[in-house]
Amino acid sequence: MTIISSTPLLEAARSGGYCIGAFNVHTLEMLQAVVEAAEETQSPLIIQSTVGTVKHLGPDYIAKAAKVASERSSIPIALHLDHCSDFNIIMQCIRAGYSSVMIDASHEAFDVNVAMTKKVVEAANAVGINVEAELGRVGGVEDDIVVDEQHALLADPDECARFVELTGVHTLAPAIGTAHGIYKGEPNIDFERIRNIASKVSVPLVLHGGSGIPDEQVRRCVAEGMSKMNVATELRIVFSNAIKEVFDQNPEENDPRKYMVPAKQALKKAAIEKMRLCGSFGKAKDYYQ
Ligand SMILES: [Zn+2]
Numbered sequence: 001m002t003i004i005s006s007t008p009l010l011e012a013a014r015s016g017g018y019c020i021g022a023f024n025v026h027t028l029e030m031l032q033a034v035v036e037a038a039e040e041t042q043s044p045l046i047i048q049s050t051v052g053t054v055k056h057l058g059p060d061y062i063a064k065a066a067k068v069a070s071e072r073s074s075i076p077i078a079l080h081l082d083h084c085s086d087f088n089i090i091m092q093c094i095r096a097g098y099s100s101v102m103i104d105a106s107h108e109a110f111d112v113n114v115a116m117t118k119k120v121v122e123a124a125n126a127v128g129i130n131v132e133a134e135l136g137r138v139g140g141v142e143d144d145i146v147v148d149e150q151h152a153l154l155a156d157p158d159e160c161a162r163f164v165e166l167t168g169v170h171t172l173a174p175a176i177g178t179a180h181g182i183y184k185g186e187p188n189i190d191f192e193r194i195r196n197i198a199s200k201v202s203v204p205l206v207l208h209g210g211s212g213i214p215d216e217q218v219r220r221c222v223a224e225g226m227s228k229m230n231v232a233t234e235l236r237i238v239f240s241n242a243i244k245e246v247f248d249q250n251p252e253e254n255d256p257r258k259y260m261v262p263a264k265q266a267l268k269k270a271a272i273e274k275m276r277l278c279g280s281f282g283k284a285k286d287y288y289q
Pocket of ligand 1: 142
């Protein structure tokens with residue numbers, strides 16, 4: 001297939017009551033691993049990169065690699081830019097081949113968030129790109145954005161409905177108690193708030209901070225109305241730990257294939273587990289003509 005917009009993927013997940021795993025990748029092997037996981041389980045897939053990774057690799061390298069992966073694969077794949085507050089970077093990514101972008105102006109006042117999101121939605125609509133925005137503030141560390149607990153704010157359901165109406169945004173990430181990074185204790189997820197927002201808002205909802213949420217709670221988030229789950233930190237840890245293990249056993253190892261292959265395998269396995277929790281196994285078949 002080719003890279004497609006995440007809009008049909010997320011709309012289908014929303015009406016089908018399942019969720020789509022959106023995985024942050026930083027290297028070619030990480031990208032290949034999540035595609036293999038999706039292929040093996042016949043799950044629709046969203047590949048993501050942060051602004052930091054876009055700057056590190058270049059949006060064209062990432063988009064071209066994702067394009068090759070999707071051409072070799074039979075499953076529907078979207079390529080998404082995670083948390084970005086810079087209009088120019090968003091446009092560069094769209095131009096490079098991204099099919100979905102997040103404008104994150106959640107740190108701004110409501111009216112400014114509306115205006116910034118609307119501007120991106122207008123530009124994206126002209127070329128059929130999905131736009132995700134955030135309301136409230138997800139706590140934790142994402143790339144170089146740090147939000148401490150005190151400044152993490154939960155999204156208000158009525159405000160969510162108003163925000164979607166005013167901006168025309170295609171996908172909404174409401175802060176509901178999850179955090180970026182790894183949780184110190186149990187996450188404090190407001191499930192009722194998810195249900196409430198899902199009942200008031202007409203677009204798919206996104207769960208940020210999908211690393212380290214207990215399985216039962218992920219399932220409940222999906223059941224209450226989350227259609228996309230972002231996972232970054234947990235996969236990065238699995239990938240890095242597999243590399244560390246190789247060097248623990250053989251500190252002299254100097255062939256990248258010798259540590260990248262086990263890292264890729266470990267990441268693939270972890271991504272499959274997330275897809276299982278999302279309930280996305282077998283859903284790719286809906287896209288075959
Ligand atoms: Zn996030």
